[in-house]
Amino acid sequence: MTWEDEARNWIAWARTPRHDAYWEYSPSFFELVPTPGRATLELGCGEGRVARDLGDRGHRVTAVDSSPTLLEAASLADSDGEYVLADAADLPFSDETFDLVVAYNSLMDIEGMPGAVREAARVLRPEGHVCVCVTHPLADAGAFVSREADAPFVIAGSYFGRRRFDETFERRGLRMTFRGWCYAFEDYSRAFESAGLAIEALREPRQRDEVVTADPPEARWQRLPIFLFLRLRKVAHHTPLPTLGGE
Amino acid sequence: MSLSEFWDGQAEAWGRFARTPGHDAYHEGFNFPAFLELVPAAARRTLDLGCGEGRVGAELTRHGHSVVGVDSSPAMVAMAQERHEAVVADATALPFEDGAFDLVVAYMSVMNLDDPEAGLREAGRVLEPGGRLCAAVVHPIDGAGSFEGDEFVIRGSYFEPEAKLWESDRDGIRVSFLDRSLPLERLVHGCEGAGLLVEAVREPRPSIDFVAANPGAERRLRVPLFLHLRAVKP
Numbered sequence: 001m002t003w004e005d006e007a008r009n010w011i012a013w014a015r016t017p018r019h020d021a022y023w024e025y026s027p028s029f030f031e032l033v034p035t036p037g038r039a040t041l042e043l044g045c046g047e048g049r050v051a052r053d054l055g056d057r058g059h060r061v062t063a064v065d066s067s068p069t070l071l072e073a074a075s076l077a078d079s080d081g082e083y084v085l086a087d088a089a090d091l092p093f094s095d096e097t098f099d100l101v102v103a104y105n106s107l108m109d110i111e112g113m114p115g116a117v118r119e120a121a122r123v124l125r126p127e128g129h130v131c132v133c134v135t136h137p138l139a140d141a142g143a144f145v146s147r148e149a150d151a152p153f154v155i156a157g158s159y160f161g162r163r164r165f166d167e168t169f170e171r172r173g174l175r176m177t178f179r180g181w182c183y184a185f186e187d188y189s190r191a192f193e194s195a196g197l198a199i200e201a202l203r204e205p206r207q208r209d210e211v212v213t214a215d216p217p218e219a220r221w222q223r224l225p226i227f228l229f230l231r232l233r234k235v236a237h238h239t240p241l242p243t244l245g246g247e
Numbered sequence: 248m249s250l251s252e253f254w255d256g257q258a259e260a261w262g263r264f265a266r267t268p269g270h271d272a273y274h275e276g277f278n279f280p281a282f283l284e285l286v287p288a289a290a291r292r293t294l295d296l297g298c299g300e301g302r303v304g305a306e307l308t309r310h311g312h313s314v315v316g317v318d319s320s321p322a323m324v325a326m327a328q329e330r331h332e333a334v335v336a337d338a339t340a341l342p343f344e345d346g347a348f349d350l351v352v353a354y355m356s357v358m359n360l361d362d363p364e365a366g367l368r369e370a371g372r373v374l375e376p377g378g379r380l381c382a383a384v385v386h387p388i389d390g391a392g393s394f395e396g397d398e399f400v401i402r403g404s405y406f407e408p409e410a411k412l413w414e415s416d417r418d419g420i421r422v423s424f425l426d427r428s429l430p431l432e433r434l435v436h437g438c439e440g441a442g443l444l445v446e447a448v449r450e451p452r453p454s455i456d457f458v459a460a461n462p463g464a465e466r467r468l469r470v471p472l473f474l475h476l477r478a479v480k481p
Contacts, residue, residue: 138388155399158469189448199445202435223404244310245284
């Protein structure tokens with residue numbers, strides 16, 4: 001149970017102001033999020049900062065996570081939200097319960113990404129939305145050779161194929177190990193497609209100017225996207241479209 | 248030089264490039280077969296946006312589609328007319344009624360348009376509700392960088408890729424290419440502005456047979472060269 005093992009580290013990491021990219025990128029993510037409906041579900045809430053930010057924006061949030069320690073921390077920090085211990089690929093909710101599902105940097109951590117996407121679509125009402133942030137498949141495929149603003153970005157391995165990531169970061173006295181999966185964009189697209197979700201909007205956010213002014217090497221992330229934001233819409237399931245190829 | 252002048256000036260060479268069997272291996276053996284997997288079966292009327300000399304429309308016609316092509320180059324349209332109906336028009340001002348088509352195909356053309364967003368808006372306008380756009384483009388990752396040996400390197404910006412001017416000169420056929428690319432965000436944002444929902448995205452990889460026959464193609468098992476998408480007008 002990787003997130004349970006890292007729960008204490010994550011709580012410190014996520015709750016230290018301006019410690020990670022959430023503080024810089026989440027405002028532009030919320031621009032993609034529709035106005036609150038009756039009920040919003042968050043998948044993989046962790047210690048709960050996304051759920052709290054949704055609550056501040058008027059959403060009535062139910063949030064799930066598979067780590068008991070993280071869920072308890074989330075629940076203690078927010079008396080309004082409902083926090084439920086659950087596996088994203090097997091949600092304890094009826095069909096068409098929610099207007100909106102949010103998955104902020106969680107789809108790539110879940111063992112069976114397509115199963116979680118299918119469950120998100122199932123609990124969504126028709127025409128409801130799923131808002132997703134994932135690590136950008138391009139950023140996952142390679143690396144900048146240095147921290148310089150104009151450092152070349154190199155793909156030495158492959159962009160394709162589901163690959164494991166397992167990396168430990170130490171920054172300003174905090175330590176955190178991230179474990180999950182990297183996917184090509186097509187892998188996400190196929191998961192959305194088979195769940196009956198179409199892409200309504202997509203953003204490749206750039207690092208903000210004020211962050212670059214304070215820390216010039218961050219200009220790397222104005223040349224290349226580190227995250228990918230998507231807004232999906234649940235569309236009526238058609239019978240598979242006959243095409244000219246073998247699909 | 249406009250896109251139209253660029254292609255009009257080498258239409259004859261392009262005709263031989265596109266019509267000499269085996270010459271454009273990446274089209275025949277890799278890009279086009281994968282693209283067809285996204286293209287719906289024939290229905291009412293199909294528009295080929297940026298049809299060139301007409302090889303895409305010719306193949307769709309063989310599959311029963313009723314095709315009209317548009318291209319901004321008169322010389323290209325003259326060649327396409329040997330194969331199917333085609334008219335000279337700018338992609339940003341299509342001479343068709345709203346909802347005139349149930350399918351718009353844009354094979355390796357959208358990223359080269361002078362105003363891609365306006366072209367996509369027009370594609371959306373001429374589609375009927377429930378109609379689909381199928382587009383193939385240079386993959387935004389490929390457009391942002393290039394191979395240096397086995398490593399794929401991005402030195403500039405993914406968001407503002409530089410056009411790549413290159414020349415193919417084989418078997419007495421010389422053609423220049425000016426390959427532009429669009430970041431994924433611009434492509435999907437263009438669909439959004441056109442009122443289209445993206446329902447499928449593909450990043451095709453070459454087959455093992457193709458790799459065996461085309462030295463260098465093995466790199467495309469690691470870094471995508473093309474991106475295909477299908478969008479629907481709700």
